[in-house]
Amino acid sequence: EDQVTQSPEALRLQEGESSSLNCSYTVSGLRGLFWYRQDPGKGPEFLFTLYSAGEEKEKERLKATLTKKESFLHITAPKPEDSATYLCAVQAGAGNMLTFGGGTRLMVKP
């Protein structure tokens, strides 16, 4: 059974204080690892897809990396508008089914 664990569950940062969010996974036949951002009361917003170990992708202050066992979402010099829940999900087997982690709730204070 595919499993995804995210840590920490919650993270408080001061504006400008860089940090990393972790996503550990156990899956047979990983086809893709996805990162989403979710604001309260809204649907998840797609950020990145990573397909193979060693791959990295960047978008503004966010950088996602992937190893064979985990993925990291690095946030550089965060701003209050980066406050949200960040979700990690894996895609394995046939079809589009995603298995999600529990998320990391990020709070950035000015």
Next chain:
Amino acid sequence: KAGVTQTPRYLIKTRGQQVTLSCSPISGHRSVSWYQQTPGQGLQFLFEYFSETQRNKGNFPGRFSGRQFSNSRSEMNVSTLELGDSALYLCASSVRVDGELFFGEGSRLTVL
């Protein structure tokens, strides 16, 4: 380009009733998936459709069902509602069966 549209956004039902939720995917997307999100269980996969065929089904009871129409629009139905069905129901669409999923804003169901 319009995103995934879900209707209704909010609804309140009582136990034993049934509910139908609707999803219009992004234009050109033929794959539609449904997820349930609750504070305790997080995001859980319900089912996935492609070209009107159900390709995958999650571990939910038979009270949960869905379908997809020829224009790729999808509906899901929950019969004999229980209190535990209160959740945010999210629809996501994708261009292909193994592509990125783009989510709608969700339908928030409250069962009293």
